[in-house]
Amino acid sequence: MPGKIALVASTAPAAQEAEAELRPLYDFVDLAEADMLIALGGDGFLLQTLHQMLDQRRTLPVFGMNRGTIGFLMNEFRVENLLDRVGVARPFLIHPLQGDITTVSGERHILPAINEISLLRETRQAAKLEVLINERQMLEELACDGVLVATPAGSTAYNLSANGPILPLGSDLLALTPISPFRPRRWRGALVPESTRIRFNIREAAKRPVSAVADQREIRDIKTVLITSDRSRPLTLLFDPDHGLDERIAMEQFIV
Structure with a gap:
């Protein structure tokens, strides 16, 4: 099971609405206390979040859920069974x-x-x-x-x-x-x-x-x-087991 989880969201209306749905259902903690992070938004917001962690030199595993446009680096947004999803998520290391x-x-x-x-x-x-x-x-x-x-x-x-x-x-x-x-x-x-x-x-x-x-x-x-x-500061992205980042990248080679 995951440890302490923080929640952040972009300012986009869809992300704000998703945050309002999730907060009453789960016990989220402040970012300073968290062991991992859930990010609501699009790819741009996820990159922004990862950069903030690099700047602060405190990197947490991030499980992103798409409330943006493309969401290539994100998981599907669902309210139910969030803790179960995070608990079985596949980690992928990214070296900036x-x-x-x-x-x-x-x-x-x-x-x-x-x-x-x-x-x-x-x-x-x-x-x-x-x-x-x-x-x-x-x-x-x-x-x-x-x-x-x-x-x-x-x-x-x-x-x-x-x-x-x-x-x-x-x-x-x-x-x-x-x-x-x-x-x-x-x-x-x-x-x-x-x-x-x-x-x-x-x-x-x-x-x-x-x-x-x-x-x-x-x-x-x-x-x-x-x-x-820079291999000294790896970043960890978490994905649902049936839709990992490696599979998405591989599939892009066959999209015409």
């Missing part, structure tokens, strides 16, 4: 990315990302990026609208929209995917081990400004970004 970002002005930012870290041009001019893998130059100059690095959990989000590959959960791989590449024309991205250090240096950064976005957080006018996998 870490972006070590330096701006043109010399500011340094360390940002986590659960889905992806993307570099995007800020103006009408193409970005020009040097790409290094484990400090070895692999592309001297990538001219593009941008590029992203995605985790398996995030590979079905922005990465898939940019024609990147779907990565099975547990594959220990990262997807390196260009966004509208212009040169070199034939480069369509790469799969790299999760332990890889991926560095992007921005060429002509003043003339061709680039921003870095870690999930929902943006840093503008960047000079260099080092992306690594």
Whole structure:
């Protein structure tokens, strides 16, 4: 059986209504006392909740229930038998990315990302990026609208929209995917081990400004970004046994 459970909900009307239904039926505790967390909302709210836990350096297992739009990372919302569902839920570990970002002005930012870290041009001019893998130059100059690095959990989000590959959960791989590449024309991205250090240096950064976005957080006018996998702070998502995250990701490969 689960331990002490906290409940959080997004501000969306559907999530607020669901919270009002659940609170009288179960003995929820304050977040500071909880052993696990139930989150009501959509994928964006779940990512926001996970980021807050990373910022506070206190990560709890999260059982999300969809009261948003897509809910790819969520379970179906049901009021009944909630404790039984949580008690038999399957855990999945997610290792976030870490972006070590330096701006043109010399500011340094360390940002986590659960889905992806993307570099995007800020103006009408193409970005020009040097790409290094484990400090070895692999592309001297990538001219593009941008590029992203995605985790398996995030590979079905922005990465898939940019024609990147779907990565099975547990594959220990990262997807390196260009966004509208212009040169070199034939480069369509790469799969790299999760332990890889991926560095992007921005060429002509003043003339061709680039921003870095870690999930929902943006840093503008960047000079260099080092992306690594942070295995020191794993996140745990809980899913109903008949609808796990690994199965959802696998099924995405057959949706046309």
